[in-house]
Amino acid sequence: MSKIAVIGGGIIGVATAYELAKLGEDVILFEKNYFGSGSTFRCATGIRAQFTDEANIRLMKHSVERWEGLEEELGSDIVFRQTGYLFLATSEEEVEAFKANIRLQNKFGVPTRLIDMDEARExxxxxxxxxxxxGAWNPKDGKANPFKTLFAYLFRARELGVDARGHTEVIGFERAGDAITAVKFRSNGKVESVRVDAVLNAANAWAPLINEMAGLSRGLVPITAYKHQLVKTEPLEPGQVEPLVCPPSWNDAYIIQDGEDGGIICGAGIEHKARSLEDYEPTYDFLRGVLEYAVRIAPPLRYAHVVRQWAGFYAKTPDSNPAIGKLLENFYIAAGFSGHGFMMAPAVAQAMAELISKGRSRVPLDWEWYDPYRFERGELRSSAFQIG
Ligand code: FAD
Structure with missing residues (x-):
């Protein structure tokens, strides 16, 4: 049994801590704020395998399969619903691009198909x-409740023995050669350290700061925080907008009905580089912009009241694909998930835990594609399709 430190109490860190404990490892999990306080509790709930490249399609096909069994595995209602994703084309060129994506997705067993507007209206x-x-329609895509999912993972992780510490900030490491030997952390003003055999950096937008603590340059894995916002309406009758609906050419605008309370969540790619890692202030520009798109997609929404607006970070690498893999002998990273970390978590957590614990994984994760050293080599992947 090895002692493994996981840094970051978002969905990636918490799910990986759970998977490591399942493999019999001795896990200590650090979250500097409250669990879920980073991007995870601010996400739009969406889960899809409709990507435009082989690596992300195959990873998400596996992840959706894991999502399908998660309520039973974690013994908790996480409100996972396969209500689909519906992408909408506004030009003939886009229809052709949809057809090419659908062929690629079908090749890997994702059952997306092109539908006409009569079927879309149904x-x-x-x-x-x-x-x-x-429309490009995959009924197997879906949504889940991020709060319930994170807590379900956290409670099961604790039951399996994970020492999960909220309000505990990692502040440094001890390093011998290429290995991290201890993690220093602070809680309630008290500084302590723990000896470790391996460390996972799952700090997403904060990951470059953790890399720097490990003696690596911040720019080695260049992750930049972009402010992304959502608004949510009052609850509407279920069945109005069950799938995530998105015309990508309208600035990636999307609407999706919350699987539980029926409010409509409205998002769009109206983004700004965050001024700091505390820049959570919602903006009026976003509110106005996103509602214009939402009402064009579904006109009756003009009568719905907005009850919430909030902001969070898309932690983006230059190619919008995450950095997943090994950085030093026993120092790993899974960060920079852009708009996809929630949906990818079940697959990535399993893959990461197997890599750390056994040196290899049976998850269809293309390690070369997500290699954290690709930026240093000047290699960029094709940009992962953005929206949540
Ligand atoms: P986070 O949840 O950000 O967790 C990282 C944690 O590390 C934070 O809680 C932070 O406090 C902690 N931390 C940082 N430094 C330290 C330290 N020194 N010590 C201890 N802890 C530390 N994804 C989807 O899949 N589907 C969607 O529909 C979707 N919609 C989105 C909509 C919006 C508006 C936003 C903002 C994001 C959306 N995303 C979506 C993206 C998704 O939320 C993220 O990719 C995902 O939550 C990342 O999880 P994480 O665990 O990597 O990071």
Whole structure:
């Protein structure tokens, strides 16, 4: 049994701590604030395998399979619903691009198909079909409750023996050669340290700061925080917008009905580089912009009241694909998840835990594609399709 420190109490860190404990490891998990306080509790709930490249399609196909069994595995209702994703095309060129994506997704067993606007209207009764030519529809995509999912993982992790510490900030490491030998942390003003055999950096937007503590340069894995926002309406009758609906050419705008309370979550790629890692202030520009898109997609939404608006970070690498892998002999990273960390968590956590514990994984994760050293080599992957 090895002693493994996981840094970051978002969905990636918590799920990986759980997977490591399942493999019999002795895990200590650090979260500097409250669990979920980073990007995880600010996300739009979406889960999809409709990506545009082989690596992300295969990873997400596996992740959706894990999501399908998660309620039973974790013994908790995480409100996972396979209500689909519906992407909408506004031009003939986009229809052709959708067809090419669908062929690629079908090749790896993702059952996306092209649908006409009559069928789209059956799926989303309040959809404005007029601006759209066709839809890419995968009924197996879905959504889940980020709060319940994180807590389900956390409670099971603790039951398996994980020492999960909230409000405990990692502040440094001891290093011997290429190995981290101890983690220094602070809680309630008290500084302590713990000897470790391995460390996972799952700090997402904060990951470059953790890398720096490990003696690596901040720019080695260049992750930048972009402010992303959402607004949510009052609860509407279920069945109005069950899938995530997105015309990508409208600035990646999307709407999706909360699987539990029925409010409509509205997002868009109206993003700004965050001024700091505390820059959570919602903006009026976003509110106005996103509602214009939402009402164009589903006109009856003009009568719904907005009850919440909030901001969080897309922690983005230059190619919008995460950095997943080994940085030093016993120092690993899974960070920079852009708009995809929630949906990828079940697969990435399993893969990371198997890599750390056994040196290899049976998860179909393309380690070369996500290699954290690719930026230093000047290699960029094709940009992962952005939205949540
Ligand atoms: P985080 O949840 O950010 O967790 C990292 C944690 O590390 C933080 O809690 C932080 O406090 C902690 N930490 C940092 N430094 C230290 C330290 N020194 N010591 C201890 N702890 C530390 N993804 C989807 O899959 N689907 C969606 O629909 C979706 N929609 C989104 C919508 C919005 C508006 C936003 C902002 C994001 C969305 N995302 C979505 C992205 C998703 O939220 C993230 O990719 C995911 O939550 C990342 O999880 P994480 O565990 O890597 O990071």
């Amino acid at each position: 799926i989303v009764p309040i959809l404005n079909t007029e601006p759209f030519l066709a």
